Amino acid sequence: xxxxxxxxxxxxxxxxxxxxDEAIAQAGERHAxxxxxxxxxxxxxxxxxxxxxxxxxxxxxxxLVELAIAHLAADTRCHLRRVVNATxxxxxxxxxxxxxxxxxxxxxxxxxxxxxxxxxxxxxxHRGSRYQHVEGLLCQLTGxxxxxxxxxxxxxxxxxxxxxxxxxxxxxSRGQLIEIGGSFRIPEVITASGARLVEVGTTNxxxxxxxxxxxxxxxxxxxxxxxSNYRIVGFTSEVSPAEMAELAHAHGLVAVEDLGSGxxxxxxxxxxxxxxxxxxxxxxxxxxxxxxxDKLLGGPQAGLIVGRKDLVARLKRNPLxxxxxxxxxxxxxxxxxxxxxLDPERAIAEIPTLAMLARPADQLATAAExxxxxxxxxxxxxxxxxxxxxxxxxxxxxxxxxxxxxxxLTWEGKSAQWLLDALRTADxxxxxxxxxxxxxxxxRTLLPGxxxxxxxxxxxxxxxx
Ligand SMILES: *Cc1c(COP(=O)(O)O)cnc(C)c1O
Numbered sequence: 001x002x003x004x005x006x007x008x009x010x011x012x013x014x015x016x017x018x019x020x021d022e023a024i025a026q027a028g029e030r031h032a033x034x035x036x037x038x039x040x041x042x043x044x045x046x047x048x049x050x051x052x053x054x055x056x057x058x059x060x061x062x063x064l065v066e067l068a069i070a071h072l073a074a075d076t077r078c079h080l081r082r083v084v085n086a087t088x089x090x091x092x093x094x095x096x097x098x099x100x101x102x103x104x105x106x107x108x109x110x111x112x113x114x115x116x117x118x119x120x121x122x123x124x125x126h127r128g129s130r131y132q133h134v135e136g137l138l139c140q141l142t143g144x145x146x147x148x149x150x151x152x153x154x155x156x157x158x159x160x161x162x163x164x165x166x167x168x169x170x171x172x173s174r175g176q177l178i179e180i181g182g183s184f185r186i187p188e189v190i191t192a193s194g195a196r197l198v199e200v201g202t203t204n205x206x207x208x209x210x211x212x213x214x215x216x217x218x219x220x221x222x223x224x225x226x227x228s229n230y231r232i233v234g235f236t237s238e239v240s241p242a243e244m245a246e247l248a249h250a251h252g253l254v255a256v257e258d259l260g261s262g263x264x265x266x267x268x269x270x271x272x273x274x275x276x277x278x279x280x281x282x283x284x285x286x287x288x289x290x291x292x293x294d295k296l297l298g299g300p301q302a303g304l305i306v307g308r309k310d311l312v313a314r315l316k317r318n319p320l321x322x323x324x325x326x327x328x329x330x331x332x333x334x335x336x337x338x339x340x341x342l343d344p345e346r347a348i349a350e351i352p353t354l355a356m357l358a359r360p361a362d363q364l365a366t367a368a369e370x371x372x373x374x375x376x377x378x379x380x381x382x383x384x385x386x387x388x389x390x391x392x393x394x395x396x397x398x399x400x401x402x403x404x405x406x407x408x409l410t411w412e413g414k415s416a417q418w419l420l421d422a423l424r425t426a427d428x429x430x431x432x433x434x435x436x437x438x439x440x441x442x443x444r445t446l447l448p449g450x451x452x453x454x455x456x457x458x459x460x461x462x463x464x465x
Contacts, residue, residue: 008051011058015040021065031072039068039075084450084457086423086432088404088442090356091394093181095431097294097301098353098394099447104299104336111332118328130325131316134335141264141341142278144289144306148315149334154184155324156290156303157258161193163318164254164311165220171198173206173239175232176225180260186225195220205237208247215251222248224286228260229398241276245285254287254311261396262291262304265344270358272392273400278306287311293330295394298351299337300330356444357392361403367443368405371451375407378458382410388435390444407441414463426457 018024018040027036043064050056085095100108121128131148138147150156161170170190177199179185190197198219200210211222222244239247241257248255259281268274281289288311293302303324305315315321326334340347348354368385375383386408389401411419416434423430423439430453432439441454 005051005055008058009048012044012047012051013061013064015044018044018061018065018068021061023065023069027069027072030076035072035075036068039071040064042071043067082428084428084430084447084453085445086430086441086450086454088388088390088406088433088440088444089393090353090390090445091295091392091396092445093394098298100300100333101298101337101340101351103340103350104333107336108300108329108333112329116328116332118331130328130331133331134338137335137338138304138306141338142282142289142306144282146309146312147304147306148312148321149293149326149331150303150305150321150324151326152294152301153258153260153262153290153292153303154189156305157186157189158193159303159315159318159320159324160256160288160290160305161190161195161221161223162320163315164256165190165193165195167194168220169196169198169214169216169218170221170223171200171211171214171219172223172225173201173210174199175201175203175206175236175238176223176227178225178227178229178258180229186258204232204235206239207237208239208243211239211244211247215253219251219253222253222255224255224257226258226260228396231399241281241284241286245287248287249285255285256288256290256307257281257286259289259291261295261297261394262289263296264341265347265354267296267348267354267357270348271402272357273397275397282306293334293337295396296353296357296392297337298353300333302326302330302334352447357402359444361405364403364443365405367446367451368407371407371441371443371446371454374451374455375409375458380412380463381458382412384408388440388442390442402444404442404444407443408438409441409458410438411461411463422461423454423457426460428453428457430454430457 015037024036047059047064051058083095085092091097117128118130119128134149135147139145150159172186177186187197198214200206200214224241224244245255259278263275263277266277278289278291286307288305288307290303290305293299293304305312337351340351348358372383372385375381386406388404388406390404392400409419410416416437416439419439420432420434423432432441
């Protein structure tokens with residue numbers, strides 16, 4: 001006996017029937033035949049399941065074809081894609097940290113599509129080193145004797161500890177046993193490098209004598225770690241970079257600092273807290289300093305190591321370096337970004353992260369007003385402006401709130417969460433945040449053209465979803 005759904009199933013078109021469809025034939029110009037067949041199989045299987053389980057009607061062949069074409073289109077779209085950052089968090093680690101300057105992107109693209117002198121010395125015609133392209137520049141910018149670039153700052157710390165302290169001891173203050181981004185934990189990096197961690201002092205106070213008492217025959221390094229993503233306030237004290245360097249040298253030891261973000265310009269004139277720059281940290285006498293390329297520096301992901309020539313030479317001989325090396329595309333973008341710093345004023349204007357952090361309040365207010373004007377008049381949308389705060393993010397300058405003007409949005413009959421989700425599923429996705437039942441757009445992190453994308457995303461919203 002044949003049930004109703006069995007007869008419906010028999011009426012479902014076959015793959016070969018759908019293959020004769022004109023739209024599918026056209027798709028053949030862009031997609032491999034096998035991909036088209038699997039897309040059709042997938043949509044037929046879904047239809048079959050819906051008939052059997054939910055008693056759904058037999059879909060029209062046209063509808064199946066459209067679904068299959070949508071499947072194929074989704075396959076060609078990259079999973080990693082650009083988003084609009086409306087969160088106001090400048091170094092948003094989840095959103096890829098620093099966007100690059102147009103000049104850095106152009107250099108990267110040029111290097112990507114051609115051969116380069118990555119490991120070829122154009123003067124001698126002999127083999128060169130990928131590490132030489134930015135070494136001189138980094139020395140010039142930071143005042144260090146030597147420099148080396150690896151994949152990221154975590155790799156930089158790993159390489160330094162592995163090279164200089166494997167099988168020996170690294171002394172660190174208990175106030176600086178940092179965890180950054182959930183997976184970079186200083187105690188674990190030290191253990192992974194085959195060194196032993198010796199903790200000294202307390203969470204809030206560590207004194208010179210604490211380090212002195214910990215120094216023994218197995219000590220290799222005294223290490224400072226920048227408390228990038230937290231602050232210890234109240235009764236606190238720590239040993240300064242200069243004092244640590246002096247103490248290490250008095251005992252024939254090496255002093256290093258994981259500086260985290262690594263700023264090459266002082267942003268305090270723009271209302272940010274005074275943080276030691278890389279130059280100042282190097283000048284304090286520390287032997288090696290490590291920092292990230294894609295935090296406040298505003299370049300691509302990279303780990304930069306600057307300091308004493310003999311120590312950098314030892315780092316270069318460590319076989320681990322081969323596994324931590326930077327690729328040519330990021331190297332190209334890094335070099336171009338660093339060259340921008342030869343003129344610090346231009347760097348602040350042209351490197352997107354610096355420009356965003358330095359953006360004056362009146363410019364942000366103007367940008368918010370402009371966006372507000374573009375949005376007013378869209379049906380169902382409630383728009384207003386209010387003062388608020390942006391954040392530096394990326395585990396840099398915690399507890400620093402930068403004043404901004406926010407555009408707040410509501411959608412008639414819908415929750416703020418609905419609006420937030422709808423913006424996030426737009427193309428390109430717009431990532432915002434919610435406060436007090438309203439969606440907030442912070443103009444500080446909008447790049448040129450992003451305001452128009454926010455407008456397009458809101459225009460394209462379907463309130464029936
Ligand atoms: C961010 C940070 C790191 C990790 O740097 P990556 O470049 O993300 O690997 C390590 N140490 C400190 C102090 C940091 O702030």
